[in-house]
Amino acid sequence: MSEKKVRVRFAPSPTGPLHVGGVRTALYNYLFARHHGGDFILRLEDTDQTRFVEGAEQYIIDSLKWAGISPDEGQGFGGDFGPYKQSERKAMYKPYADQLIEQGKAYYAFDTPEELDQMRDNAKKMGMPNWQYNSITRSNMKNSLSLSQEEVEERLKNGDPYVIRIKMPRDMDIKFEDIIRGWVSVNTNNLDDKVLFKADGMPTYHLANIVDDHTMEISHVIRGEEWLPSAPLHQFLYQAFEWEAPKFAHLPLILKPDGPGKLSKRDGDRLGFPVFPLNWTNSEGEVYSGYKESGYFPDAFVNILAFLGWNPGDERELFNLDELCKEFTLERVGKSGAKFDPDKAKWYNQQYLRQRSSDELADLLKGYIAENGLQNTSFEMAPICELMKERATFIKDIYEDGKYFFEGVTSYDEKTTRKKWKEQTTGIMTEWLETAKSIEDYSADHVEEQFKAFITSKELGLGAVLPNFRLLLTGVGSGPSLFSIAEILGKEEVISRMETGIAKITELKSQEA
């Protein structure tokens, strides 16, 4: 049976940026291909010329690359089955439509869009919300089944606009087995005579899709659930052409985190999380945020998406791409839609951040600083990352929570100053400053030892003194081990920060009084 090589395709329409649902579909295709040693193909379905969006094609390619799931062949990636863009394959489709006409499986229809709108409107007014062009109604329409042969020829010769529609038979059950959903069955009485070929000379999605999947030797069609209703039509077309149909797998949809409905473009920025892999600026100049720019790692992003509808069947949750390729099967994909959980997404990123070495984080942090034109530091970046990574979710947290390493101390946290800096503190800190000056070894352990000896000799409590020391070195009331911070800053900087800090806080305090 399926000795055939596994070949799957991701076939988006370049009408805008890809959102996470689309990327997940691409990911599942990629994982399936890798798991079976097959090919993953990118095909652009741009048969609707009115919906062309500048930059969308490149956006799709860039997104897949960023996520690390580049196609083996396809638009922008080469291959032997090209072109991979339907607008460039335009000439291929007509003969297939003609073949169906010759075989009596399809027919010409001359009804104008206006006439069809009129039909639907009238039907609606008469209480029929779903008027369809089908085996019943087609006899009342202008087509090659209802018109005389002479008139049809006349119209064709005159160059009257026409479409080609499938002639859906009456009362026939179409069944197919979906890998995820099992047997799906629909009666053709509920199906309409879909347009296969448009008046502008382009095929519709339905025709192009079948012809391309067949000629590109696609073995499995893995796509979103929104295609399930047209799957019977596609099945019927394979039969009409007498082609072996690929296997189908319809993926559940990704839903909004709050109310009902599938995740849409606006949800992300409304709810404070991205729905797109990369930033996207529309023609009006509005920017929609992307995972990349929001600080997500590609591997975390992939992990998040993989688990929206799939799981390994045990309790592991952290999977990199290689592991996913090894373990992914369509049989373990769920049937029901998943609501996107922004909190869980952050948690994943945090896990991946912590897995990274301090050197790796240091490089990323340098990139972040450069990209955003932020203040660089003369301190070693890796130890800072080592110190901050436990409490960070994104690279930017390392910078923001450790600003004092980069921008120095620019202010003193009001609350901590008010609550912890007592009258006698200035004196204590000045004494500690003198001691600190005499210390040569500024390793964290040694500073801690000296500090503790100091407070013991003064009969002071750690909780009363340390927050003030922290205030002097960082300007903030909380953070990682202060002694480690001191080690990174080094003796010179510690002394200098203490001197200016004591002076400034004392001044602030005296102004209050």
Next chain:
RNA sequence: GGCCCGUUCGUCUAGUGGUUAGGACGCAAGGUUUUCAUCCUUGAAACAGGAGUUCGAUUCUCCUACGGGCUGCCA
């Protein structure tokens, strides 16, 4: 409205004809910590409802409810 698909903690989910229905995120409490975060422990939290089938159904069947998708010369 019609057709199709779905329904286990708030969310993502595991799971079985007989289980204390498991995990993760989030939430709450306690512990650790100079502090914040981390970390550890504990806790609250689910089989949509109703009929069947069965000795026994969360698990199988049907109905209802709810959710979702589709219903274009869009994909």
